[in-house]
Amino acid sequence: MSFHEVRFPAQLSFGSSGGPERRTEIVTLASGHEQRNSPWAHGRRRYDAGTGVRSLDDLELVTGFFEARMGQLYGFRWKDWVDFRSGSRDRVPEATDQVIATGDGTTRAFQLVKTYASGPASYVRPIVKPVDLTVRAAIDGVELFDDFSVDLTTGIVTFDDPPQDGAAVSAGYEFDVPVRFDTDFIETNIAAFEAGEIPSIPVIEVRV
Structure with missing residues (x-):
């Protein structure tokens, strides 16, 4: 396109x-x-x-x-x-704003998403155009700094090492x-x- x-x-x-x-x-x-x-x-x-x-x-x-x-x-x-923003519009993004996936010990690349929840319903929106220098990432709540990269044209976050099985993969960003x-x-x-x-x-x- x-x-x-x-x-x-x-x-x-x-x-x-x-x-x-x-x-x-x-x-x-x-x-x-x-x-x-x-x-x-x-x-x-x-x-x-x-x-x-x-x-x-x-x-x-x-x-x-x-x-x-x-x-x-x-x-x-x-x-x-x-x-x-991944969280509130008036707050700087944090690495734990959005859980984007659960690790399986093999997968290294994950799509950024934003979840909109209200009552029992929720909607998961793919985020494909993150803003440069705003993306933060964490595994099981521990923020990473030099151990991942972000494709700004697709919103794919790639970790140097695959998150362990069952680990919560989260991110914060502007988009x-x-x-x-x-x-x-x-x-x-x-x-x-x-x-x-x-x-x-x-x-x-x-x-x-």
Whole structure:
């Protein structure tokens, strides 16, 4: 897939709108009861980059970024200011934030994940775009420093030695969302912009 490992200007995504999307198929039976099913194993996020644009300088920056991505052709990184850390948004990541796997004595490589839990339900989200120099890892609660590596393009953590059988493998990190523009056209009107009208610049998450 065509993807550029470059982040959309974070100062502009800070003011954007958007969030996670799910797809649910609902069938209403003759009795009035419903059958609900989701064809998606994972949610998909949508954003509007236009709502983060506050000046003509911002608009110029977005236009340059859009042209460099050739519209929808190339994906890029996006910082979701609501959800960009393994733990709480306002806390620096710790190596024990997320249990990502259980060691088996053989496997050395593990996918970063983030678990969202509420009541008896939970959802495990693969994290594929960790941020450089933010990933921390631990085995059975003991943080490691020079004994692992991270692929920043896939979110795979590889340990020098396989964690022992039954050991809890955990990690903490910051991450971006892989996205692309969901349009090949940005309509700008300087007069309208100065009057308070902001162009809509849709962005959508992509599977990588």
